[in-house]
Amino acid sequence: DIQMTQSPSSLSASVGDRVTITCRASQSISSYLNWYQQRPGKAPELLIYAASSLQGGVPSRFSGGGSGADFTLTITSLQPEDFATYYCQQTYSSPYTFGQGTKLEIK
Amino acid sequence: EVQLMESGGGLVQPGRSLRLSCAASGFTFDNYDMHWVRQAPGKGLEWVSGINWNSGSIGYADSVKGRFTISRDNAKKSLYLQMNSVRGDDTAFYYCAKDIRERGSGVYYDAFDIWGQGTMVSVSS
Numbered sequence: 001d002i003q004m005t006q007s008p009s010s011l012s013a014s015v016g017d018r019v020t021i022t023c024r025a026s027q028s029i030s031s032y033l034n035w036y037q038q039r040p041g042k043a044p045e046l047l048i049y050a051a052s053s054l055q056g057g058v059p060s061r062f063s064g065g066g067s068g069a070d071f072t073l074t075i076t077s078l079q080p081e082d083f084a085t086y087y088c089q090q091t092y093s094s095p096y097t098f099g100q101g102t103k104l105e106i107k
Numbered sequence: 108e109v110q111l112m113e114s115g116g117g118l119v120q121p122g123r124s125l126r127l128s129c130a131a132s133g134f135t136f137d138n139y140d141m142h143w144v145r146q147a148p149g150k151g152l153e154w155v156s157g158i159n160w161n162s163g164s165i166g167y168a169d170s171v172k173g174r175f176t177i178s179r180d181n182a183k184k185s186l187y188l189q190m191n192s193v194r195g196d197d198t199a200f201y202y203c204a205k206d207i208r209e210r211g212s213g214v215y216y217d218a219f220d221i222w223g224q225g226t227m228v229s230v231s232s
Contacts, residue, residue: 001169034218036152043202043225044144044152049218087152091217094166096142096154 002026002090006099012107018076021102023088025069032092035064035073038101039084047086048073080106109133109221111203116226119193129186129203129223137161137181140206142219143188145199145228155201156188160210170196193230200225 003026013019023033031051036044046055048064051071061076075082083106088099115127129141143155156167156177165177176189186203204219 032216036219038152043222044219045222046207046218046220049207049220050216055218055220089152089154089218094157095168096157096166096217098152098154101151 001095002029002093002097004088004090004097004099006086006088006102008102009100010103010105012105013078014107015078015080017078018074019078019104020075021073021086021088021104023066023071023073023099025071025090025092028068029090029092031067032090033064033066033071034089034091035062036087036089037082037084038087039081044087075104078104109205111205111221111223113201113203113223113226116201116228118229118231119190120232121194121230122192125190125193125228127188127190127201127203127226127228129188131184131186131205134205134221136179136184138210140208140217141179141186142204142206143177143186144202144204144219144222145197146202146225147196147199150199153199157206158186190228193228195230198228198230200227 033051035048038044052064085103110132119125140159142157158177174192178187202225203223205221207218207220208214
C-alpha cells in the first residue's frame with residue numbers, strides 16, 4: 001500500500017497569512033493527488049484534484065502543486081473559514097490512502 | 108441538487124452484522140464509481156471500499172477485506188456496505204462518496220467530489 005505523510009500535523013496561523021502544507025507519498029504517484037478540507041462535525045470537501053486542479057466553487061486562494069512523490073497545498077490570505085483540517089489522498093492505486101491530516105488553527 | 112444520504116448506522120455488538128445504505132439523487136448514478144470512507148472518533152479519514160459503475164471492479168482496504176462487502180443497485184440509485192464480523196475498531200462515522208470521474212468522459216483521475224453527511228456505527232457489547 002502507498003503511505004501518505006503530511007507535514008506539519010498541526011499549524012497555527014493568523015487571518016491574512018499564507019500557509020503551505022506538504023504531502024509526501026511513499027512512492028511516485030504521478031499527479032494522482034487530491035486535497036480535502038474538513039470542518040468540525042462536517043463531511044470532507046474536495047478542494048484540489050489531480051494535484052493542481054481547483055474544484056469548482058473553491059476560492060482561488062487555494063492552490064496545489066507537485067508531482068511524483070512530493071506535493072503542496074498553499075492557502076494565500078487565510079480567511080476565518082479556512083481554519084479546519086486538511087487531508088491529502090492518493091488515487092494512483094487501490095487502496096486509496098489518505099494522509100493523517102493537518103489541523104490548521106488560529107494563532 | 109446532487110446529494111448522498113447514508114442510513115443504517117447504529118449500535119452493534121462485536122461479531123454481528125450491519126448493512127449501510129447510501130441513497131443518491133441529482134446525478135446519473137450509474138455513470139460514476141462510488142466509495143465508502145470512514146472516520147473513527149477524533150481520527151483521520153480511511154478509505155474503506157470502492158465500486159465501479161457496473162460492479163465489475165471492486166476494492167477494499169486490508170482492514171475490512173473478507174468482512175465487508177460493497178454493492179450497488181443502479182436501478183435504485185443506491186450504494187450499500189454489508190459489514191460482517193464487526194470489531195471495536197470498526198467504530199466510526201461512515202461516509203459514502205461519489206467519484207468525480209464520469210464514465211466515458213475520458214477523465215483518468217479519481218477524486219471524491221460529493222460526500223454524504225455520514226452515519227455513525229458504534230461497535231460495543
